[in-house]
Amino acid sequence: MWAILSGIEGNLQAYHAVIDDILRQKVSVEEIYILGDIIGISEENEALVKEICHPNHSIPLRVCRGWWEEQCLILHSLHSTADPVELIDQFGVDVTKKLWDCVSRDTVEWLRGLDFGFVEFDCLLIHGSTVNVSEVLTPDTSPWIILDRINRVNVNYLFCGRSSQMFDYELQSGLIESSIVTLDNKSISEVKEVSKKRLIGVGNIGKTVNIASYTLYNPYNNQLKFRQINY
Amino acid sequence: MKIAVMSCIHANLPAFEAVLKDIDENQCDSIYSLGDLVGYGPHPNEIVNKIRELQIPSVQGCWDEDIVEGLNSCECSYPSLLAEKRGIIAHEWTNQQITAENRQFLAKLPHTIKLENLCFAHSSPNSNHEYILPEMDAFTALERVLSADADVLFCGHTHIPYDRTLNAGMLQIRVNQSNIESESERQFQTPIKRIINVGSVGEPRHGRPNATYVIYNTETEEIILREVGYDYQSTCRDIIEKGLPPIFAWRLAKGLEFAEKAEDATHVCQR
Numbered sequence: 001m002w003a004i005l006s007g008i009e010g011n012l013q014a015y016h017a018v019i020d021d022i023l024r025q026k027v028s029v030e031e032i033y034i035l036g037d038i039i040g041i042s043e044e045n046e047a048l049v050k051e052i053c054h055p056n057h058s059i060p061l062r063v064c065r066g067w068w069e070e071q072c073l074i075l076h077s078l079h080s081t082a083d084p085v086e087l088i089d090q091f092g093v094d095v096t097k098k099l100w101d102c103v104s105r106d107t108v109e110w111l112r113g114l115d116f117g118f119v120e121f122d123c124l125l126i127h128g129s130t131v132n133v134s135e136v137l138t139p140d141t142s143p144w145i146i147l148d149r150i151n152r153v154n155v156n157y158l159f160c161g162r163s164s165q166m167f168d169y170e171l172q173s174g175l176i177e178s179s180i181v182t183l184d185n186k187s188i189s190e191v192k193e194v195s196k197k198r199l200i201g202v203g204n205i206g207k208t209v210n211i212a213s214y215t216l217y218n219p220y221n222n223q224l225k226f227r228q229i230n231y
Numbered sequence: 232m233k234i235a236v237m238s239c240i241h242a243n244l245p246a247f248e249a250v251l252k253d254i255d256e257n258q259c260d261s262i263y264s265l266g267d268l269v270g271y272g273p274h275p276n277e278i279v280n281k282i283r284e285l286q287i288p289s290v291q292g293c294w295d296e297d298i299v300e301g302l303n304s305c306e307c308s309y310p311s312l313l314a315e316k317r318g319i320i321a322h323e324w325t326n327q328q329i330t331a332e333n334r335q336f337l338a339k340l341p342h343t344i345k346l347e348n349l350c351f352a353h354s355s356p357n358s359n360h361e362y363i364l365p366e367m368d369a370f371t372a373l374e375r376v377l378s379a380d381a382d383v384l385f386c387g388h389t390h391i392p393y394d395r396t397l398n399a400g401m402l403q404i405r406v407n408q409s410n411i412e413s414e415s416e417r418q419f420q421t422p423i424k425r426i427i428n429v430g431s432v433g434e435p436r437h438g439r440p441n442a443t444y445v446i447y448n449t450e451t452e453e454i455i456l457r458e459v460g461y462d463y464q465s466t467c468r469d470i471i472e473k474g475l476p477p478i479f480a481w482r483l484a485k486g487l488e489f490a491e492k493a494e495d496a497t498h499v500c501q502r
Contacts, residue, residue: 180399181456182456
């Protein structure tokens with residue numbers, strides 16, 4: 001069983017509540033994935049990162065980059081994007097200054113080494129989408145876009161956290177006819193079908209006051225369980 | 232209305248002039264260019280001057296972008312190291328030749344142009360570097376047209392023309408949201424969408440040296456893939472005389488580029 005978390009945003013109390021819940025599961029959790037947004041505008045960022053790097057449990061923990069981590073790297077000129085335009089547009093200059101102040105240089109270095117995402121079995125675990133960390137995939141996203149984002153890495157399951165929502169979105173079937181005419185009047189026709197694909201929104205740990213949500217997934221039988229914890 | 236759409240002129244003046252003559256003979260009402268006005272060929276300023284003089288609306292191609300911003304994409308834009316080396320030589324030569332005024336013109340070209348339900352892009356609405364090849368997965372191809380909010384997407388970049396119709400697209404989905412008790416099921420359908428690759432005027436890769444472009448009738452939705460012969464030997468001579476890699480002349484004479492077979496054609500450089 002995997003526990004898949006996202007959006008802690010420096011909320012240490014919420015993180016503790018979720019880890020406690022994970023440790024209480026009847027079926028033991030073999031791996032914890034954190035799909036980014038570990039940090040946020042929080043005084044507890046440093047303590048949280050310390051706990052993630054040195055957990056007081058034995059479950060392997062794998063962390064990838066989220067939107068807040070990317071904004072932090074942009075802010076420190078450690079990203080190909082020159083200016084934190086997206087951050088300033090969404091949260092303003094004051095929040096930008098706070099982000100600078102609440103993440104240490106050592107932590108920035110650690111953030112720099114985080115992966116963009118993970119492919120395990122036929123699953124992709126990522127913060128935003130296969131396009132970038134900022135893209136928000138929800139049940140309201142065009143299904144054509146969802147299929148495209150899943151097909152880009154040739155997996156059957158895409159787990160993401162950017163929307164903060166918990167959902168199980170299944171592309172059950174699909175069909176399209178394609179015909180091509182070339183300069184030499186050669187005509188090629190095909191009917192393409194879609195095999196089942198799933199997009200899973202894993203919830204968020206730290207955004208909602210007193211409520212943390214995360215996802216349990218068993219890659220051996222594809223069983224999915226959404227967890228909501230009041231703390 | 233008859234629209235002529237061309238791409239990838241690549242600084243080849245004789246090819247461009249032959250295509251303009253063919254467009255005139257076919258009584259087209261307007262002309263659109265899908266970029267790559269420069270690069271590879273020996274006449275960059277002549278082409279940009281002519282485009283400006285005739286006021287042909289054009290999008291920015293990947294070569295136009297590189298001349299403006301410098302080579303800012305990594306080697307993954309090229310299918311091989313050899314192709315990259317030659318590309319850099321052509322880029323540096325063009326960079327030296329282009330006038331400040333023409334560089335400014337290239338800088339202002341838009342990424343896409345919309346005309347009602349038609350979208351004109353160099354390679355893809357997403358990027359100036361993506362290859363929308365005919366073998367691209369049909370759903371992926373459909374997503375590119377949908378992302379352009381168009382019914383017909385005109386593109387170039389691959390230098391090989393084709394007309395692709397995507398019909399009866401259907402997806403069946405089921406959603407289970409944690410905050411909503413019941414599951415919901417929905418079916419999505421798309422009307423007919425088309426991708427028209429207009430080939431290349433100045434550096435064809437369909438196996439013959441002739442220039443290619445398309446004529447689209449907006450009333451009948453008929454597409455004609457045009458192939459126009461011209462004096463390609465004169466361009467080949469100019470390529471060699473101006474010190475560009477001779478292999479560009481060979482490629483032009485054959486209408487082939489064996490190297491342009493990227494392993495992952497949809498890969499887009501993020502640098």
